[in-house]
Amino acid sequence: MLSAWAPERHTLESPPRKVAVVDDDLGMRKSVARLLNAHGFETEAYASAEAFLNRASPSVIGCIVLDIHLEGMSGIELWHHMKRSNSQIKVVFITAVDDDALESEAVKAGCVAYLRKPFPADSLIRAVNEALTGSPAE
Template sequence: MSATPSMIFIVDDDAEVREALTGELNSANYEVTSFASPEAFLAAPIPDVPACVLVDVHMPGMSGFDLQAALAQRGRVLPLIFMSAFGTIPMTVRAMKAGALEFMTKPIDDDELLSAIATALARDAEQTQTCAASADAKRRYATLTPREKEAFALAIGGLMNKQMAAELGTSEVTAKVHKRQVMAKMGARSLPDLVLIAEQLEIVAAKKR
């Protein structure tokens, strides 16, 4: 059962399959939207909630693999669970190498499906949270002055205030002010917090010259 708002997308050209899966997942309290083709799915908006996609491998026009490739080019990649009436080992390996979460053969076992969906939604929720934290860090970093960005790189390099002052060519008091401003603007409560934020932003620490 879904404990938080979430969305499951079904992409399958077989109307009976879409109807059966929708009914089953609705009964498990999941919100479901189905599409008859990958093209229709790609044209639809994706809500900002944990989500996953159940997609058939073989369909007229775009295949499930084509959909997977199209999603990979987007900013947010949703977890995919592939479905097929005749899965093969090479097909499964191809899907998993391309990033699919699971490959299931029709008719799909209900318990296995619900388990895979729970895993997919948890993964997407974690990914969404990570992306949101990264976006917030980038927004905060953009508010730093050029001098504060220098102080940021020096601070995460482990330099003391006196050493930072020497590198910045300023007084120790001023270096402390810059460091304090960096901590406040970046929302860091400690130096380890600032280091973690720097890792998110891929900022390289500055070393003493």
């Protein structure tokens, strides 16, 4: 059963800066979090969509780096759930699967970026910066 996840609205003056990393691969989750931390982003890591929904604090999260293929609820399902809840959190999808139809669905769902693993570190940093500020990092 999903929690009654209710995102909070943010003002333009104080957008949240924390990045949630949701990936069921422990190594990838840790690597992405370390990379983001090294570039000045605060992170929270979750092993599943359900863990994110049950424990994340939407008022402080501005971006989610979200694996598409998760055990249980998929990343796309989580994103649709968040959208139905009127979430303003931006998403960067990551995946190891080369699937054009899935990429098209993710883009239609409104993701900031769709990155195929292994992706260059600077691609992720640019995407997260764009998600949090509205413009890519230089």
